[in-house]
Amino acid sequence: MDSKDVRTFLAVAEELHFGRAAERLHMAQPPVSRTIRALEDELGVALFKRDTRNVQLTNAGQELVQPARDIMEAFRRATRIVQAAGRGETGLVRIAYAGASTQVMVGRLARESREALPGIVLELQSQNFAQPAMARVLTGEVDIALGRWDHIPAGVVTRVLASENLVLAVPANHRLAGATECSITDFSEEHFITLAPHPGSVLGDRFRKLCHSAGFEPDVVQIAPDTWTAISLVSAGVGCSLTVSTVANNVNDPNVSFITVTDASEPVALCMAWLENQENAAVDTILKLSEEILPTAS
Amino acid sequence: MDSKDVRTFLAVAEELHFGRAAERLHMAQPPVSRTIRALEDELGVALFKRDTRNVQLTNAGQELVQPARDIMEAFRRATRIVQAAGRGETGLVRIAYAGASTQVMVGRLARESREALPGIVLELQSQNFAQPAMARVLTGEVDIALGRWDHIPAGVVTRVLASENLVLAVPANHRLAGATECSITDFSEEHFITLAPHPGSVLGDRFRKLCHSAGFEPDVVQIAPDTWTAISLVSAGVGCSLTVSTVANNVNDPNVSFITVTDASEPVALCMAWLENQENAAVDTILKLSEEILPTAS
DNA sequence: CTCTTTATTGCATTTTCTGCAATAATCTCT
DNA sequence: AGAGATTATTGCAGAAAATGCAATAAAGAG
Numbered sequence A, B: 001m002d003s004k005d006v007r008t009f010l011a012v013a014e015e016l017h018f019g020r021a022a023e024r025l026h027m028a029q030p031p032v033s034r035t036i037r038a039l040e041d042e043l044g045v046a047l048f049k050r051d052t053r054n055v056q057l058t059n060a061g062q063e064l065v066q067p068a069r070d071i072m073e074a075f076r077r078a079t080r081i082v083q084a085a086g087r088g089e090t091g092l093v094r095i096a097y098a099g100a101s102t103q104v105m106v107g108r109l110a111r112e113s114r115e116a117l118p119g120i121v122l123e124l125q126s127q128n129f130a131q132p133a134m135a136r137v138l139t140g141e142v143d144i145a146l147g148r149w150d151h152i153p154a155g156v157v158t159r160v161l162a163s164e165n166l167v168l169a170v171p172a173n174h175r176l177a178g179a180t181e182c183s184i185t186d187f188s189e190e191h192f193i194t195l196a197p198h199p200g201s202v203l204g205d206r207f208r209k210l211c212h213s214a215g216f217e218p219d220v221v222q223i224a225p226d227t228w229t230a231i232s233l234v235s236a237g238v239g240c241s242l243t244v245s246t247v248a249n250n251v252n253d254p255n256v257s258f259i260t261v262t263d264a265s266e267p268v269a270l271c272m273a274w275l276e277n278q279e280n281a282a283v284d285t286i287l288k289l290s291e292e293i294l295p296t297a298s
Numbered sequence C: 001c002t003c004t005t006t007a008t009t010g011c012a013t014t015t016t017c018t019g020c021a022a023t024a025a026t027c028t029c030t
Numbered sequence D: 001a002g003a004g005a006t007t008a009t010t011g012c013a014g015a016a017a018a019t020g021c022a023a024t025a026a027a028g029a030g
Helices: A003-015 A018-024 A029-043 A059-086 A100-116 A130-139 A202-213 A227-235 A245-249 A281-293 B003-015 B018-024 B029-043 B059-086 B100-116 B130-139 B202-213 B227-235 B245-249 B281-293
Strands: A048-050 A055-057 A091-098 A120-127 A144-147 A156-164 A166-171 A191-195 A219-224 A241-244 A256-261 A268-275 B048-050 B055-057 B091-098 B120-127 B144-147 B156-164 B166-171 B191-195 B219-224 B241-244 B256-261 B268-275
Touching (some): A003 A018, A059 B059, A059 B091, A059 B281, A091 A130, A091 A281, A100 A144, A100 A268, A130 A144, A144 A281, A156 A281, A227 A241, B003 B059, B120 B281, B166 B227, B191 B202, B191 B227, B202 B268, B268 B281
Antiparallel strands (some): A048 A055, A144 A268, B048 B055, B144 B268
């Protein structure tokens, strides 16, 4: 039994007339007759009780009508699904992201995606650091990465989602709390909370460079597993922590105050990265959506 | 897209290797390659990203896997269903029956059928008279009829389900209530309840013949639409009514007493009838079941 | 009983499918 | 970076099948 058999069977079952069925199938009667006969032989069951004047379904034929229609519908469904996937309307998009700022971005993207693109499933992979996320893009384990990188490998395209100023999170009872700007030199004697040091950590590098250029070695009293924990420690008065403006905008804790660091020469770029030659239409769709939801920073 | 395309696609999607897929399909690689290519062209979507070393599904290909499996399953299901129907395990059996005794028989048959043959649906058509039920068998509107017939048309096969004695239903306060036997002559002065007179009604004919041979014209005081109503009227003391032993065995009303009529020479036969050349396997199955549930009366 | 209708069969043709051999492309290993 | 090996693809020829026309047969309708 193959699809032509099913199509032929349904035509005859609906017309109850070999001639009209053949007409509907744009062919001559003999092939119709042969196809039905072959199908009956293969199944070992008579499907029609026919003579030169009347064609009617046998009991078995009756029972085949709905399953046969189901088969045709399964073909239509498969075609619909695969073409929707081809147009990028459905599919799986794997996103790796590292860091507090990217969590905010991914959150927005996921929310909008779920509303506007119900056929696309996002697989979100929170990484601890940006560099492994980039590695996963290169190996094809994920489709899109969000993070901060100094070096972009060949074959990877990036787009800047946000240009973030460096800010210092300080406890509310800190002597500079409430100030809008400060210099890192004002903090040479402070206690600091940092994230775990990791090669390729843009923020970590910046922090060290800032302190060194101001002529001091920071006193790191606590290493936090993630930014949110670091901010909590600041809130608890453990010390200060260098972070970015996006985090400042997404924290509303009266015990924490954020101060822009003026001698942080240039802002750090939060990027989205994907393979140049990627061919997944669903990824293209998400990239396009992200251009609306997360505009390129100036 | 036809079933061969789907089978080929699934083989390649599962092996992720054109050569092994071809092996599994018992053919050479080239046809596999061509089939996939043709399918991709037809759908307008790339299904595999392949080079000489690696074959992997595209996003669209991924999405096609399950629908493709559904198609194959739909074929298997259709085959299973139609062959079950061919073996008489599923299908529709239409049964027409007329009269109180047949209701009892059909009830038993329906109960057993539902338990033992869950795939067979019985369509029960209660008729008021046996003759139209037989007519529906001849026209093919029903598959099996139950009733009492004097004449069996050619091409119809019958089996005797019960050989019923004639009994008189009398009110409990009747002078003969409690007697086991009686003669119709004892009732020449009684009031009678009958069913609507209808040509071909075996019981009606018998009743009239009995009375006439006993030399009286029955005093019919009430015509009931069916036997159960007639028995209710007897119970209410309206009069007596001639019926059959099956009814007597299925009524348990203290206000009604049943007396066997001894001068009712021969019992009446309750029959099951179907077309001699009927080819519906489900009907065969039900006929076979009925031989167990409703044995042929001696 | 004849005529008409219509499914089926015979046969020739065309189309499609299949397989072998050759090719090309790319990944892996040195 | 280059050589080798693996494997998908293409060309072509042969085989299988599907299709259509014409003829046949069978069954109902008048």
